[in-house]
Amino acid sequence: MTRPRILIVGGGFAGVECARRLERKLGPGEAQVTLATPFGYQLYLPLLPQVASGVLTPQSVAVSLRRGLRGTRIIPGGCVGVDPVAKVAVLRKITDELVNEPYDHLVLAPGSVTRTFDIPGLTEHAQGMKTLAEAAYLRDHVISQLDLAAATTDERERRSRLQFVVVGGGYAGTETAACLQRITAAAAERYPRLDPRDIKWHIVDIAPKLMPELGDRLGTDAMHVLQRRGIEVSLGVSVAKVEAEQVTLTDGRVLPCRTLVWTAGVAASPLIGTLGAETVKGRLVVTDRMTVPRFDGVFALGDAAAVPDLAKGDGAVCPPTAQHAQRQGKAVADNVLASLRGKPLEPYVHKDLGLVVDLGGRDAVSKPLGVQLTGVPAQAVARGYHLMALRTNVAKVRTLTNWLLNATAGDDYVRTGFQSRRPARLRDFEYTDTYLTPDQVRAHTESLHARH
Secondary structure (H helix, E strand, C coil): CCCCEEEEECCCHHHHHHHHHHHHHCCCCCCEEEEEECCCEEECHHHHHHHHCCCCCHHHHEEEHHHHCCCCEEEEEEEEEEECCCCEEEEEECCCCEEEEECCEEEECCCEEECCCCCCCHHHHCECCCCHHHHHHHHHHHHHHHHHHHHCCCHHHHHHHCEEEEECCCHHHHHHHHHHHHHHHHHHHHCCCCCHHHCEEEEEECCCCCCHHHCHHHHHHHHHHHHHCCCEEEECCCEEEECCCEEEECCCCEEECCEEEECCCEEECHHHHHCCCCEECCEEECCCCCECCCCCCEEECHHHEECECCCCCCCCECCCCHHHHHHHHHHHHHHHHHHHCCCCCCCCCCCCCEEEEECCCCCEEEEECCCCEEHHHHHHHHHHHHHHHCCCHHHHHHHHHHHHHHHHHCCCCCCCCCCCCCCCCHHHHHCCCCCCCHHHHHHHHHHHHHHC
């Protein structure tokens, strides 16, 4: 008999934790585990703003899959469609080749993509902060604006190059603005032709509060930190139009700006739309065991699944955070094993451990286990949490070394020239236009239907 085939889609927190646990708990020859992911690393997403600001190198937050996974077959590509009747996933390799991958148990952890809206010029001119390449590109772009502003004699051009707008007042947007503002302020000393007062950062969010999940006190503290640094925060406002050299807000203001960073939320991976399954706010509806109703052998978790939050109750679903994704990965692995061995599946329960927001330098706000902290104590908790969450000792040492080096030696504000000739768009990094329709998926799996 052939071994049962377990296919895991997605190399993020959820997918990697699932694969690691399966490797530890499967008996010899009990099953074959395959992981489909476009990249050879697990991205530690919460530290991306520090990559964009140059505090950390990209390798610090890219944890090698092959260092931690020894028995898992890794396919370099993403899943672009699933036929749950034929039990086949269609994978698009990094060469663009489409291949059919049959499975007995499927674990869907494809994560999320940047959520965009139908705003004129948004997809043409905005930059995201969801991938490692985007963070590296954004750093290059911001430094290039300083270089170009220092070189020009056109006052209008200088103003537009030195104004930066971040849309989204959640963790990603707030940390991105806070970390990048620190490097532009520090870099100004190396540009004698620039007036530091001309460098402006602006956070825009339609919500009435900054990071409402933190509560009123910590949200207010974070706001004071940003304002003290000169970052303007506009709440209850959104973007009406984005152009190459200016941004129009919904309150009528027109800001000269050549850098708009879009961090206004995430949406489940487009892969979810290929299944024909029930969704809630774009996320797959799953049971508290993280099984997908009606689909035999299919589990879903992480950002792409609406996993019931039994610790909160009242119909709540787990937020798309790293701590939930990691724990869901372990729980799904246990349930896949239980399914293989004919044992009952267990529900997923986890009480949120709290939140950490690193604002750069000594500034942070944290809420570990409900305790509200600010300043240096909050920063110690935030960085301690990140170090603990990194999955390999090499990643921990590399990150800690980068922090110490940056704190003592500062930054050299070097551009690598990445994508310098052609401005990059959101879809250039997230490949959201590569997915198949349900009909295309069935066409690719017809040969297997006939075989069975």
